[in-house]
Each structure stands twice: as C-alpha cells, then as structure tokens.
Amino acid sequence: MNDTAQRRIRVLLAKPGLDGHDQGAKVVARAMMDAGFEVIYTGLRQTPEQVSRIALDEDVDVIALSSMAGSHLPFCRKLKPLLEANGLDDKLWMIGGNLPAQDHDALRELGFKGIFPTGSKLDAIVHYIRENAA
C-alpha cells in the first residue's frame, strides 16, 4: 500500500442513448466502489454532449459506457470528437455491455481501449482500471 495521500481513481460510468437496461451498469458501479474508486454514475439516457461535459466537470480519470441496446457505434462516433475537443483524449475510455465481437475493432479505433462485453468478470474490469488509469 502506498500511504502517501494518493488521489482515488475517479470513474465516470454513463448509460449512453435511450437504452434503459441498467442492471449491469449498477452492478459494475458497485464493484468499482468496492474497489475504492470514486464513481460518478450518470443514470439513464445520456447524450454524447452530456457525457463529455460531465467527464470534464468531474475531472475523471476513466470514462466508461454501458451499452446494451446496440447503438454503441453511432454513439461512440459522436462522443469521440467531443471528448477530444474537451482535451480528454488522455483519459482511459472504456465500454461494456452487449458488444458483438465484430464491432470491437471499430470501438478500439474510436479510442475505446477497454472493451468488456457481456460475460466479463467484475474483477477483470477493476483490474484493468487499476493497471491503465492515469
């Protein structure tokens, strides 16, 4: 343990678009809180503009999306330039949920380096953040 006053990792966990399935997002939020991260959970129906603004205002280290209803690619295409415009390209971008394997490369190219499709383990998500968050 590092006993210098180290800043806790701050995670923005957002539900993009109109998808109302938040069971998984809330489970992941709890796992992140248990891991000692500060979690800003947005609730449902966030627009790309909202996600980008909250990420900036809350000065987060991680921007994580939970998408279950298939609109992840159009959403991330809109979100990417907004995050860049806010100077957030050095943050860790992640996405989880119902993400077909065929879309993973496209998500990676959009800057979402952490991809956690349905079936991912909570500990794997937490570990990935510890290893990769600034």
Add this chain to the structure above:
Amino acid sequence: MNDRAQPTLKRVINESGLEVQPLYTAEDVAASGGDAMIGQPGEYPFTRGIHREMYRKQPWTMRQYAGFGNPSDTNQRFKYLIANGQTGLNVAFDLPTQIGLDSDDPLAQGEIGRVGMSVDTLRDFEIAFDGIDLDKITVSMTINGAAAIAIAMYLAMAEKRGYDVKQLRGTAQNDILKEFIGRGTWIFPVEPSIKLVGDTIEYCAEHAPKYSPVSVCGYHIRESGATPAEEMAYAFCIARAYADEVIARGLHVDEFAGRLSYNFNIFGNLFEQVCKFRAGRSLWAKIMKEEYKAEKPGSMWLRMIAAGGGGGLTFEQPELNIVRGAYYALISALSGTQTMALCSYDEAYTIPTEYSARISLRTMQILIAEMGLTETVDPLGGSYYVETMTNQMREKMEQIIAETDAQGGIVKLVSEGAIQAKVSAQAYKMQRDIESGEFPKVGVNCYRNDQEDEHPVEFHPYNEDDARVQIESLNRVRAERDAERVTRALAAVCDAARAGANVMPAIVEAVKAYASVGEITQELVKVFGRYQEPIRF
C-alpha cells in the same frame, strides 16, 4: 442406519430465502398451513389454476416477442411466426417509440428500429398488422411510457378495419411503476405516470371492456435483482397502486380487475418457480377478495404470461440456452400460465433470427404435442414438497408486501429509489456469487469450454437505411394529414391533461388525426413534466 458416519448435508436455501429440506412428508404440509389454500382448479383461491379444465380445453397461448426495423419488416416476422403455429403476438417497439420520440427527433438517431419496430403514427400500426386477423390472433404490446398512445393506436387501427372495439381482445404492458425499477422507458414523473395508467384502465373499462390495458410485470423486477418471492410481491404492490388509482375515481373493483393481467419470469429453480406461481395465484385471489371486496371470480384471477427467462440465459455456450429454454417452458407449463414465450438462445447477443425464434416456438409445441403437459391440470399438486413450498412462498410474499406497506408503500419506495437500490444490491451479490462459483452456472463458472472462442450465433442485421425510410414515411404522413385537425386534437390532449381529466379520449382523437407519438407526448410533457431519475446506491 448403518454405522458409517452420516455425511453432514449442506443446508440449501432457495433464492427467495426459504430452506429446502431433503425430504417432505404430510407433516411438512400440515406445519406450513395444510391444504387450506389449495382448493380446486377454477375455484377460489385458484392455487391449482384459474380454470377448471385448464389446458385440456385450450393450451397456453404462444406469444414470442418480436419486432424490429420498420413496421413492414415486423409485419413479415409476425406472419412468419403465425405460419409456424404461433397463436398470439407480442410486439417489440424501438426505444424512441417506447419513450415518446418521433423518428426524426435528434435523440432517436442510431436507435430507430434497433430493438423493436419503429412507430410514429397510426399509419405504422396499419402496416404492422396488415393481413392479420385480430379476432384470431391476440396482440400484446410491450410498451409502457407511451402505452396510452399505443393503446389508442391499436384501438383506432382495429376500428378502422371494421372490428368491434367492444369485443376486441389484446394486452398492453403499460406497467410504468416497474419501468422506474428496471427497464427504464419512463417519460413522465411517477404521479402523472400512475394517473395515465388509471386513464387507460378507466377508458378501456368503458370502451374496450375485453382489452387488457395493463400487464403488471414482476418480470423486469426479477431481472433487476429481485428474488422470485419479491418479484411477485412487488408486482402485487404495483397492481394495488393502479387499482387504488382507479377505485379513487369511483369505479368498482369488479368493473376493471378482470382485465388486469400479469407478466412473470421463469428462470431459476424449477420447484421454487412453480411454487411461486401457485402461491401467487392464491395470494392475488385473497387480496382481491378480502382487501378489495371483489365478487366476480374473474377479478380474483391471476391471469398471466409466464415467460422469457432472459436472466437465466448465458452468453457462454449459447446453444445451452436452448436446453435452458426447454426447462423454463416446462416450468411455465407446470405453473398453469395462460400465455408462454421464451427468450431465444441467441438473445443474450442479438434480436432472434427466424431460426432461433422457431426453435423457441417448437420447444413449446413439443410440450403440448409430445410431453403430455396439457392433459392434466396442475400435475404437481399434492406433492408434499410443492404444497409445503407453495404455502411458504405465499407467506414470504405476504411478509414482503407487509414490509413494503409499512415503509410507506411501493409508490413512495419507487419514487425514492429505495426498491431500485435494494434489488441492485442483490444483483451485485448474485454476480459476485456467480463469479466466485458459489452460485453454480453451467458454462460460466463450471463445465466451461475454455478452448471456445467462436460462438455459433448469427447476428440480426441492423439496416442503417431503416431510419431514412421511417423518417420519409413520417414526413409523408405529415404532408397528407389534415393539419388543422391535428393542431386541434393536440391542443385537446394538452387541455385534458391540464384539466386533470382522462386524457384517453383526446389521445384517441389525436391518433385518428395521425398525430405522431412524439407530438402527443410533447403535449403531455407540457403539463406533466419529465421524470428525474433518483440515483441511489
């Protein structure tokens, strides 16, 4: 007893929190309350079934959830399912439609026709149900936030095609309270949302007395993390909230309770599930009879769809979901449901293909044709285990309802986010238990195929062009309709909402004028406002 050391049996507690014994006898039944609440099928308290002959007379309705793309795409899938022996329809709407947005709304971009069919105006209903005999095939609509509009469109479409709306059967999900707990397609704040549900019940009681305006869903509460006992108990609390809303307007319980229906989940332990349904049936009858003073047996019936099972299906080894689906269908049949549907094996990934939807349909048909599930009513009735557990499940549900009432009632607890926080904490614990292996899940934490990286799932193609076609179609309707009539009708919706009157007559008039889902929703938002989600962990 032999003299070998007795292995200590591990205690088994089911998901609802009840201990399961290695053996049950008549003494256990007696200790749990005996046969006081069993009765005969078709008689109060209906533990064994709401009808005397049950499936001997008519098997359960088979109603796979379907809908995607434009109404014409969905119409084709409907016809495919009907041609394959499906006896009812359950319509999936896309998210913009479900939350009251038109296809040309900027927020709808990327979501049109994705998880269900898109609907903007009555024209879309006309296309979706074209060529389908609404007397033979009953239609259930999975829509909640915008349910009042969808009901109005369905009734208007049927009337236009010459059906007598007074004789028309069908169901709208229209259970908004559970949307605040899970699923999330809310639009308006809690109070006006309940008022809207009341409006639809009141309107249908008078104008479409055979139509079921509400299907109260334990289903999604269970998916959100509730135990089976909580699933049913919370659903009853929600149904009571709607009943109270309508009774406060002066209706007698027997004027509407017979058209309330339910939607429950079927994944989990087979015996716990079957006992949940048997217990729930008698508890609902008791609530209606004793608390609400219902007199008609139909008002006491727990009419239900016992279906889905999505929460039990796995992403890993998806073909095992076909097997799970077969057991879930067996649970549903043993539970005495009126309607059945199964999540398809690929549904953890995508919208079911025709192929996977047909497997689900055939699974139910095998139970009817080959397994003898329709021959005898309540075949598990009389089992020491099942009767004991049924009594214990009923007691557990009564306990949960009493606790909910003592804490201020379901409406208050949902408004504050308390139920959401409770079931979400349970979902987290379950996920941890699955990951640790404490709660066994084949293919996930045991019997894994670690070499496997290819999943035999074909993805439902999303047609990017659907959105353009849908918006063009909406624009055509807007250009062709009587603009003045639309303006008048929309103003009337707003006026009715502002006056606190039942908004359904005005909504029906507006949909007949081809006002859109988004336009009508906007009028209601002006008066009701929008829901703000409480974030609580």
